[in-house]
């Protein structure tokens with residue numbers, strides 16, 4: 001296995017007024033191609049901060065972040081946005097679908113950043129919605145869908161442009177046990193059958209069992225729990 | 228291509244989310260419509276007034292006033308001066324073979340304005356048989372022309388619209404005399420429609436004016452004859468008069484009085500526009516903050532800050548364009564062609580119609596779009612600075 005993403009000696013501090021809070025001071029992490037990593041840890045331990053660094057939505061103060069051989073820590077805002085659009089699918093706790101768009105239009109959004117023709121975009125949207133089993137709800141608005149269905153649409157949106165890497169922040173935090181297990185099963189399937197590399201933040205030890213390994217984050221330092 | 232696509236998607240989402248802020252958005256549209264309607268109303272007023280004054284003057288009729296008098300009311304001209312005018316170059320001959328000169332006098336009489344039920348001044352003009360010949364637009368449309376030498380009067384159709392008591396057949400009292408209204412004349416789009424006309428010699432004797440007049444209108448052979456005639460009047464030492472084309476005379480008056488309305492309309496429009504702008508900014512800031520999570524999500528996915536800016540901008544412009552549309556519609560249906568009267572030259576009333584034209588519509592719409600532009604820029608910048616943080620997106 002080769003590394004998909006590698007953090008080397010990453011430092012991250014937040015400034016709050018005159019104070020600065022150090023979240024990571026020399027963090028190292030390697031995630032292999034095809035891995036499914038769950039990240040657990042108490043609230044405030046830096047899980048979301050880590051996802052922001054991995055997903056290129058925030059910058060480290062120093063250190064290296066490599067993705068598939070690219071150094072992304074030196075990218076400017078525009079380059080990062082382009083890289084995110086190409087390489088990362090994001091799945092949020094509260095789905096973050098656009099309320100005025102129907103399921104198909106929501107899924108199509110990332111493709112608006114590509115050069116694909118309208119016909120090709122439609123085909124890709126259909127494929128993605130079929131993978132999550134919601135093609136029959138393509139014309140439904142988010143408020144006409146259950147929480148689990150909305151999260152499936154969000155998963156379809158995350159995979160529609162075929163990124164290698166999926167980042168999930170508490171993807172089942174808002175769902176009941178059975179629905180959560182369905183969603184986690186889908187993620188597991190994406191990992192096993194389509195080779196997606198997944199990093200998932202969760203509070204839920206049962207959710208973590210769907211991952212290949214779990215990292216425990218505490219005060220900015222990792223302890224690996226299961227392999 | 229992808230920039231167009233992503234900006235297009237964001238614009239569509241912005242515009243489609245307007246109903247989520249329906250009341251606020253409607254209030255913005257309404258306040259912008261009000262600004263447009265008020266400004267347009269004033270501009271239409273100035274426009275109609277200008278058009279009426281400008282339409283009153285003929286290019287081939289010279290108007291002669293005492294040198295130093297700006298208006299007909301404070302001018303005096305004698306019989307001898309009128310004869311001298313007739314000897315000028317380029318003077319047309321009337322049907323009687325003599326120079327076509329209409330010697331006139333203007334008095335102010337009282338009338339009651341219908342809309343406010345208040346007294347107002349109106350001009351009573353004494354004219355002779357040449358009076359109609361130098362005003363080819365004027366036609367008797369009801370009744371008949373006054374008989375020379377009698378206490379008869381004809382009334383302009385515009386004056387009849389705005390003032391009561393001058394209806395055909397009515398008997399009026401001006402000075403010590405009673406007068407009978409025997410006819411109504413129309414002179415569309417001119418100030419003359421706001422006048423009363425009677426026989427000049429009768430007015431001279433009843434109002435003790437001796438044999439003096441106030442103005443002379445001189446018909447020339449063509450507009451090209453005007454400069455030579457104006458120069459003749461200026462150089463002729465015995466005259467002490469000033470001549471100018473009737474067109475120039477009214478255009479000057481239009482400018483002075485029209486500017487007054489305009490300069491009242493614009494400041495009021497702009498003060499209201501500032502109020503509407505405050506509302507627009509408020510609405511757009513609300514739009515940006517209600518969509519903060521959506522914008523952050525789009526930024527995470529890879530959409531640019533620029534697309535968030537443009538989306539907000541277009542939403543503001545759509546609201547202001549809707550406002551402009553409503554405002555123009557209100558004015559077109561409600562005000563256009565409405566008759567009004569106001570003080571014209573010499574403190575007499577001039578009746579005219581409000582006139583909405585493409586140029587004043589574009590001025591009012593421009594003001595509305597400026598409100599939209601400024602109302603969109605700052606909220607748009609805030610939208611574009613929304614960071615693509617996951618935490619914010621949840």
Ligand SMILES: Nc1ncnc2c1ncn2[C@@H]1O[C@H](COP(=O)(O)OP(=O)(O)O)[C@@H](O)[C@H]1O
Nearest residue numbers: 014015016023042043044045046047048049050
């Ligand atoms: N944008 C920010 N500015 C300042 N402090 C922040 C910011 N984001 C997170 N923090 C702080 O950093 C710490 C880690 O936050 P976070 O990564 O959200 O933790 P977790 O997701 O594990 O709960 C917390 O103390 C939080 O208050």
Ligand SMILES: [Mg+2]
Nearest residue numbers: 044047048049
């Ligand atoms: Mg968190």
